[in-house]
Amino acid sequence: MSQLFGLVPAGQPVIFEPTTIHSENSFIYKIPPSATPNSKPFSHIVVFFLPGVALPPGAAAAIHLLTPPTNPQSDAFDITFLGALGDGKASAIFKLCCDTSSGVAIGISIEPEATVAAKMQELAARGPSKALPSTLQLAQRIISHAYNFLSGYSGTTGGPNGVEVVPIKAFEQWWKKFESKVRTDPTFLERDV
Template sequence: MSQPLFGLVPAGQPVIVTPTETPTPNTFLYAIPTTKAAFSHIVIFLLPGIVLPEGSAAAIYLVTPAAPGQAAPNSRFLGGVGTGKESAIFKIGSGGQGQGGQENVVLGISLEPAESVAARMAEMSSATATGAGALVPVSAAADQRLGPSTLVLAQRIIKNAFNFLASFSGTAGQVEVVPLKAFEDWWRKFESKLRTDPGFLERDD
């Protein structure tokens, strides 16, 4: 596979199609300079007309320098692209600065079995959904303490007002009206109840 397979577009930079290095026929490294423009997101896509070998997908990695005592650099799985998902956007970090003082961000793309790539992507999605990948994990108990949505609160305020004002309604010709004083009375009582029982709207009474 001598022809370029992938296009990479770091945010705010031109498209890149030629790998910096090709360690094996199925692995590609892209060293992207950050000296001209730092970036935190990158789009990776299959070039037009490219079809990956059957049963394979492209696994995307962020490659960082080896820690002291390590022989090989570290790689963090970011996701994948392939048949049915020909492009994706990846967050690579804060500001896209080179890792460990490097002036380049290094991305690796590896052709691997599609089932393996899909399984790792599913694991990532599951970890994010449970809060494992969040900056501040949210426990189930904390989630249960979250109040109702803004829409629900608005509906309950309207319901409270309607129930109070309905008994004051009258007609002016063929139009049903409510005296302004009745609305003022409702608002005064509503404010008073909020002060004495701030959580009453959160209860679905």
């Protein structure tokens, strides 16, 4: 039986069928980019057991985010453990801290509860290091983004000892590009640049 789970990427229809079944305990669900024009990429996904589904005793479902490899020499997905479903937890919402505009994949593997519990402890242990940036860090990233863009438009007025200026039109161009980037990838400022 391949229909064990349902997935709902925010703003998209529910997905019931895995794209790839590696074994009776391992499934991959490819989530295409939204087919709706002008729609935003999703940043959250709900994963749940379908009605009537029960895992074998002592088992849990490990949920992983599969993204294209960061190493260009590799063709294997980068795998990030998101969390788990199991006895007493039939659904969960996961925040995806990656660009989903070109689609992503979710891997679900049915594993021994002890293995999944160890992954959950590891995830909890590294949680604070994955905290969102502070307001100061966000402000610094926005200013850095603006400075890098606008520095290419600077010029001087008043001769050799003149004042450095940036045309207001350049600022307007930066603002439009910045807004577009925020719409396309709302989490880009959360990542270190």
